[in-house]
Amino acid sequence: xxxxxxxxxxxxxxxxxxxxxxxxxxxxxxxRLAAGLPEAEIFYAIKANPxxxxxxxxxxxxxxxxxxxxxxxxxxxxxxxxxxxxxxGNTIKKESAISEAHExxxxxxxxxxxSEIDKIARAAPGASVFCRFLTSxxxxxxxLSNKFGVSPAGVAEVLEYASSRGLRPxxxxxxxxxxxxxxxxxxxxxxxxxxxxxxxQKSGLKLDLLNIGGGFPSQYREETPAxxxxxxxIQQAIRRHFGTSPPRLIAEPGRYIAGxxxxxxxxxxxxxxxxxxxxRWIYLDIGKFGGLIETxxxxxxxxxxxxxxxxxxxxxxxxxxxxxxxxxLYDAAGYELPLDLKEGDxxxxxxxxxxxxxxxxxxxxxxxxxxxxxx
Amino acid sequence: xxxxxxxxxxxxxxxxxxxxxxxxxxxxxxxRLAAGLPEAEIFYAIKANPxxxxxxxxxxxxxxxxxxxxxxxxxxxxxxxxxxxxxxGNTIKKESAISEAHExxxxxxxxxxxSEIDKIARAAPGASVFCRFLTSxxxxxxxLSNKFGVSPAGVAEVLEYASSRGLRPxxxxxxxxxxxxxxxxxxxxxxxxxxxxxxxQKSGLKLDLLNIGGGFPSQYREETPAxxxxxxxIQQAIRRHFGTSPPRLIAEPGRYIAGxxxxxxxxxxxxxxxxxxxxRWIYLDIGKFGGLIETxxxxxxxxxxxxxxxxxxxxxxxxxxxxxxxxxLYDAAGYELPLDLKEGDxxxxxxxxxxxxxxxxxxxxxxxxxxxxxx
Numbered sequence: 142x143x144x145x146x147x148x149x150x151x152x153x154x155x156x157x158x159x160x161x162x163x164x165x166x167x168x169x170x171x172x173r174l175a176a177g178l179p180e181a182e183i184f185y186a187i188k189a190n191p192x193x194x195x196x197x198x199x200x201x202x203x204x205x206x207x208x209x210x211x212x213x214x215x216x217x218x219x220x221x222x223x224x225x226x227x228x229x230g231n232t233i234k235k236e237s238a239i240s241e242a243h244e245x246x247x248x249x250x251x252x253x254x255x256s257e258i259d260k261i262a263r264a265a266p267g268a269s270v271f272c273r274f275l276t277s278x279x280x281x282x283x284x285l286s287n288k289f290g291v292s293p294a295g296v297a298e299v300l301e302y303a304s305s306r307g308l309r310p311x312x313x314x315x316x317x318x319x320x321x322x323x324x325x326x327x328x329x330x331x332x333x334x335x336x337x338x339x340x341x342q343k344s345g346l347k348l349d350l351l352n353i354g355g356g357f358p359s360q361y362r363e364e365t366p367a368x369x370x371x372x373x374x375i376q377q378a379i380r381r382h383f384g385t386s387p388p389r390l391i392a393e394p395g396r397y398i399a400g401x402x403x404x405x406x407x408x409x410x411x412x413x414x415x416x417x418x419x420x421r422w423i424y425l426d427i428g429k430f431g432g433l434i435e436t437x438x439x440x441x442x443x444x445x446x447x448x449x450x451x452x453x454x455x456x457x458x459x460x461x462x463x464x465x466x467x468x469x470l471y472d473a474a475g476y477e478l479p480l481d482l483k484e485g486d487x488x489x490x491x492x493x494x495x496x497x498x499x500x501x502x503x504x505x506x507x508x509x510x511x512x513x514x515x516x
Numbered sequence: 517x518x519x520x521x522x523x524x525x526x527x528x529x530x531x532x533x534x535x536x537x538x539x540x541x542x543x544x545x546x547x548r549l550a551a552g553l554p555e556a557e558i559f560y561a562i563k564a565n566p567x568x569x570x571x572x573x574x575x576x577x578x579x580x581x582x583x584x585x586x587x588x589x590x591x592x593x594x595x596x597x598x599x600x601x602x603x604x605g606n607t608i609k610k611e612s613a614i615s616e617a618h619e620x621x622x623x624x625x626x627x628x629x630x631s632e633i634d635k636i637a638r639a640a641p642g643a644s645v646f647c648r649f650l651t652s653x654x655x656x657x658x659x660l661s662n663k664f665g666v667s668p669a670g671v672a673e674v675l676e677y678a679s680s681r682g683l684r685p686x687x688x689x690x691x692x693x694x695x696x697x698x699x700x701x702x703x704x705x706x707x708x709x710x711x712x713x714x715x716x717q718k719s720g721l722k723l724d725l726l727n728i729g730g731g732f733p734s735q736y737r738e739e740t741p742a743x744x745x746x747x748x749x750i751q752q753a754i755r756r757h758f759g760t761s762p763p764r765l766i767a768e769p770g771r772y773i774a775g776x777x778x779x780x781x782x783x784x785x786x787x788x789x790x791x792x793x794x795x796r797w798i799y800l801d802i803g804k805f806g807g808l809i810e811t812x813x814x815x816x817x818x819x820x821x822x823x824x825x826x827x828x829x830x831x832x833x834x835x836x837x838x839x840x841x842x843x844x845l846y847d848a849a850g851y852e853l854p855l856d857l858k859e860g861d862x863x864x865x866x867x868x869x870x871x872x873x874x875x876x877x878x879x880x881x882x883x884x885x886x887x888x889x890x891x
Contacts, residue, residue, distance in 0.1 A: 288840075430875065501878055
């Protein structure tokens with residue numbers, strides 16, 4: 142990966158900052174996940190990186206698509222995705238969006254409460270729904286445990302309500318949290334799902350869909366399990382909890398597909414030793430509002446390459462270029478970078494292909510959105 | 517204000533969400549601040565809201581402009597602002613940006629360390645600089661105390677260095693923190709500045725510029741001092757600490773000028789009582805990534821108008837529409853809203869004219885940037 146991207150950067154010298162994504166690597170990730178979970182339908186979580194080039198890379202490989210909004214659905218349809226291969230995976234949808242999706246042929250929707258079901262029953266009669274249930278988010282660098290999902294005890298009621306409103310209660314979904322690094326979390330969640338299948342059966346509902354969401358990690362600074370280990374953990378958990386009649390399986394990777402395929406090149410704007418006591422601050426030309434919002438609370442810790450790797454390093458506070466105090470990337474995370482770094486040097490932020498460009502602001506402090514190259 | 521904006525919303529029914537800014541109100545704020553601080557040159561902090569309509573409203577009133585980037589400087593020049601009336605107020609600047617600003621005629625730059633001075637000395641020889649010093653940020657809802665500025669003890673050294681590099685050390689600046697609500701913070705900072713003037717004089721530097729930054733508040737949920745009270749506190753502090761020979765005074769309001777002049781209209785996408793124990797969640801079609809990023813850590817607490825104001829209220833968690841756990845606006849802040857609120861209702865987020873639209877993401881989850889209307 143690095144070779145192709147490095148070659149592109151060296152040959153083209155694009156203006157800094159910019160994101161370069163290697164589409165071969167995107168395809169490799171998809172194939173590797175498909176090989177690791179051959180029983181799963183893989184719905185790419187478009188929100189991780191909605192670039193058309195990524196959709197067009199994944200489409201011929203058999204990918205399906207998990208859309209967070211009607212805008213992403215429109216984008217899929219424009220790219221030639223068939224509506225049966227789109228899941229409207231956001232539990233928060235305007236009725237007008239549900240209606241437009243339904244008319245376009247989308248028939249699978251996420252829910253986690255009765256009022257969402259009312260909207261779907263009106264706007265997409267007969268559609269299939271899956272109910273998201275809450276997990277703890279433990280073990281994830283970017284947990285997803287509070288805003289989405291009903292408590293497991295409430296799932297049967299939600300699905301029964303869907304059935305009573307003429308919808309097809311297809312199954313359940315969960316999300317172990319983005320950038321999940323603890324393999325046992327998969328077992329907890331899949332075990333919980335199997336109990337929900339049984340409970341639903343007692344209520345007379347026959348579920349046949351298990352959506353295990355995303356959480357497949359990228360390679361940031363902290364060590365993460367290999368993809369194959371994650372896939373093994375999932376398969377073991379499904380065997381353990383569902384035995385010989387597993388349900389239809391859906392996975393929704395986003396970060397795993399796009400993250401490691403991208404590199405952000407940035408420039409050092411200022412190296413400052415202005416603080417007494419000697420903390421060195423390095424200010425880059427990209428920060429939280431230029432695409433690195435996942436450094437919020439220093440949650441996602443990117444690996445950083447510099448021209449002086451191997452040389453003597455020292456502690457550093459890393460910050461972005463805007464006049465906003467919040468635009469500090471890493472302070473407590475204990476980053477150490479070469480002491481030789483100086484203004485004008487370029488650094489590379491690795492595994493930055495997911496959850497970067499589409500987050501970038503339209504123009505905070507006047508800075509333009511992150512430039513993007515797909516090669 | 518509300519009448520003009522409300523009339524616009526009623527007559528035009530723009531798609532939700534959108535920001536509507538009343539330019540008359542922008543002008544009123546400028547005039548009110550100019551009346552409250554007649555001795556100050558008022559540099560509008562463009563980053564608060566860089567809309568061309570706002571610049572064009574302020575320009576004929578005698579406003580000057582505080583730019584955070586070369587992009588904002590270009591925007592000023594394109595709007596007809598004279599380069600002498602622009603301050604390049606970001607302490608973090610690429611040398612290429614300094615050079616371009618210098619060639620365009622900009623001659624006033626912020627610094628807080630020697631390495632920034634080296635760049636300015638090379639790229640803008642002879643320019644005037646002011647040195648930002650650190651304040652505590654106490655009393656501010658959006659503090660600015662860590663990333664920018666040198667400790668007061670280091671100011672003289674920085675300015676002496678500027679002088680040695682052929683720059684004109686004009687004075688000092690500080691920022692009491694955005695949305696500052698404690699009047700005594702102004703006295704602390706201005707008192708500190710006067711000590712720095714004296715110390716510089718002992719080093720043979722004659723400073724004549726005091727840049728008191730921004731911090732003039734908008735009317736969010738928490739009570740704030742009236743603008744006039746803030747202006748009085750500043751004037752008293754200047755008399756107390758600078759006596760009968762006050763320096764040239766610069767103020768850099770952003771939030772105060774644009775904040776209260778704008779209203780965001782949003783739509784309720786989902787009202788959910790899915791949680792056991794009965795917490796009511798209301799999901800809007802705007803969240804942290806659509807322009808409300810200042811709700812981070814629930815720092816800025818907007819006033820919210822609904823069609824049922826006056827009716828029975830109950831506790832609510834307010835969240836945005838994206839598939840991101842971080843996209844929760846208010847949870848701990850104790851918001852109470854009418855129990856009658858339902859999907860499809862419109863609500864109005866008041867004092868939302870500053871630090872909203874330009875922060876909004878280019879397309880996270882596919883949602884387009886915040887629509888903006890300047891009337």
